[in-house]
Amino acid sequence: MNPRIDINLAKLKYNSNLIVEKANRFSIDVAAVTKGFCGNPVIAEAIAEGGVKYLADSRLENLLKMQHIKLEKILLRLPMLSQVKEVVKYADISLNSELETIVALNEAAKEQNKTHKIILMLDLGDLREGIFDEKELDAVIKYLLKLNNIDLVGIGTNLTCFGGVIPTKENLGELINSAKRVEETMGKPLDIISGGNSSSFYLINNSEIPPEVNHLRFGEAILLGTESTYGRDIPEAYQDTFKLVAEIIEIKTKPSVPIGEIGRDAFGNVPTFEDKGLMKRAILAVGKQDISTHTIIPCDKEAEVLGGSSDHLLMDLTHCKKDYRVGDEMIFNLTYGSMLALMTSEYVHKNYINSIE
Structure with missing residues (x-):
């Protein structure tokens, strides 16, 4: 049937396993970003077999398609206030930067008798989502400690997607410094320091990823076998998937x-x-x-x-x-x-x- 897109599930599973192995050498857990294929469950299952720890997508509709896969689901796009109930229902973790939204998620989680996990996003200069001001970060963290149905499990950042800012040891160092401040305020360590997407893969290849980064969100690296900062092929990965x-x-x-x-x-x-x-x-x-x-x-x-x-x-x-x-x-x-x-x-x-x- 034409036109068609030929999808090689065997190569995708191989790429998934390859990327996981490379990341795991640096004690980094991999969230497979599924939005590039609209959360197609057949493809998601193949990638999950490659050993990723999370499935991550920007749209709840796509997360809903993958509910049967027994991996934690991450909502990548900041939640809409109008969808907080659905976010709590279908996403185990969501990325957040707005206190008003987090408070609404807390109420939705309370109604569903759940604890909803969040990763607080910081803007390191790419000027897309994330808290930019340190004083705002401190105020948000202190307020979060009062919310009984929200579990702040990590902080993260996004780079290259809007401003094209390349992830480096220096700007990821800022993320790590902020993580330490958050941990001091909370009085406990964070589970997740999420250092970006496929644009951060070159740091793994060059053995330059800061050791504190323990979580990355990979779409293109798995799906097309390329890193998105310089557009280079990842050695040993398939690009014709x-x-x-x-x-x-x-x-x-x-x-x-x-x-x-x-x-x-x-x-x-x-x-x-x-x-x-x-x-x-x-x-x-x-x-x-x-x-x-x-x-x-x-x-x-x-x-x-x-x-x-x-x-x-x-x-x-x-x-x-x-x-x-x-x-x-x-x-x-x-x-x-x-x-x-x-x-x-x-x-x-x-x-x-x-x-x-």
Whole structure:
């Protein structure tokens, strides 16, 4: 069935186990981030078999799909006040930075006769979520000690996702210093010091991760076998775990530049074109509704992505050695963004492969 995304479960399990082993050498527990595949339970089960300690997602809808997997679930996106009851019900741990929300979680946990665990997020300069001011941190910690149904199990940070700030020994050192202050106020050690996401993996590879960091949240490292700071492949990991397969629906020789006055395209942009003369052009049955504007990489190195519209992907096949015909399939490797978009699209069939080819 086309278009489809081929998902190699055996390679994902291998990657999961590899990343866990590398992290465990530094006494770091791994939370597998499942949002890249929308919490798909088949994929989550394969990754869980690799030995991760937690499953983590930004959306409660995805955590709900994985409730049957016997691992603690972490809600990555800060909870909405309107969903605190569901957060307590479906997430064992949530990341937080707003005292008002934590108080509401405490009330929801009290109603459900539960204790809800939280990781308090600190902003180390990436300027996404997290407490930025030290005085606010001190005030929040002191208030948390009064809440009977909230268990502050750790502090954490997020880097690279918005501001592109690279995790380093220096900025993670700030996290560790804050952790020590929190522990002094609480009078007990924290269970978790969460030092970021796949962008922190290079510190493991370079044996530079601070020893106090004992928890990391890995999505891309497991799913695509790459670290997200420098985009490098992780040694021994598989990068071809997810592949797009799309079918050719037209092949024609046409000019490389549209004929007529150029206006806005279907998405409001004014496109520009390079005149390469006549080219062998193919249309594939997949489009921006499925992959948005994210990068896909043709496995045929002589093929070039020209662009697309909502439902069509245009390719230049002029220099391809293979004589493509209508009905043939083309295969693409994916980036994190294109994988996420394709896994979200209901028009793309999900095909599971259970062997390492």
